[in-house]
Amino acid sequence: MDNKIAVVTGANSGFGFLSTLELAQLGYKVIATMRDIHKGNALLQRAEELNVGDLVELHPLDVTSEASINEFSIYLNDLGKVHILLNNAGFAGAGFAEEVTIDEFREQFETNVFGVMRMTQIVLPFMRKQEEGKIINTSSISGRFGFPGLSPYVSSKHALEGYTESLRLELKPLGISVHLIEPGSYRTNIWTTGKKVTPLSMQKHSPYFGYMEAINSEIQAGADTLGDPREVATIVGEIALNKKKAFRIPIGKGVRLTLLIKTILPWSIMENIILKKLGMKNTKKDGPYSKAE
Secondary structure, eight states, X not given: OOOOEEXXXXXXXXHHHHHHHHHHHTTOEEEEEESOXXXXXXXXXXXXXXXXXXXXXXXXXXXXXXXXXXXXXXXXXXXXXXXXXXXXXXXXXXXXXXXXXXXXXXXXXXXXXXXXHHHHHHHHHHHHHHTXXXXXXXXXXXGTSOOTTBHHHHHHHHHHXXXXXXXXXXXXXXXXXXXXXXXXXXXXXXXXXXXXXXXXXXXXXXXXXXXXXXXXXXXXXXXXXXXXXXXXXXXXXXXXXXXXXXXXXXESTTHHHHHHHHHHSOHHHHHHHHHHHXXXXXXXXXXXXXXXX
16 A cells, blocks of 8 residues: 655654654654664554554654754655655753753753654655655644743744645645644643753742742643643644644643633733732832742
């Protein structure tokens, strides 16, 4: 059978893992990429259990490396076609803007933004020749809504949103559809092993230490209400089947309501809501922020 080809980045865990299985079950030959293919054993095992083991192929790929991208491009030339690209590889950089180094911001953008751009550029010649294709970029509610202590991650997702808007307008006349999935909080490793916290903000001498503690407490407090990441994989499958044609697809508990509230309320009210939820108040004598009484 001449299967259509899907490429998934960051396929060893989370949304990428589940989306790989979803696409394979729809009959796609899925090239599941990750920096270390030894981390793909669980994916291959699960694919075998679902009787789609022959449709999942692991391939090493580091989206931040030009050499790795070039090697993968040669591999794609041998395949000769790509029908779906799911740009999923990413990590969450945290820390307060004053204490995050430019190199740390750059590292965040290399994966979450420039990695997407690199992958998009190498698949587009195939999609243009085919006059069809789907590019799915995994964004976040953080691409539409800022949050304190997460400026590296938030700014990278805002950049991804702008890039993808332009991409959508450029490619639609060519028969190539572009989509943004904007998940809220889900049970993936993005906030555990996929999270990089700036050490300065976690040290007690940091003026932002109390603030960062409050943010971490808020994230941990909501752990029990995190959504099932299979919902996102289902959306990927629906896009593949042309059941979902929207450009932006926000998904997750409270996401649509949050975006609506941001549209309606003045920013001054929104920021007060956020600071109150975190229990923070501005003080001049105790440093930039301290815990509210």
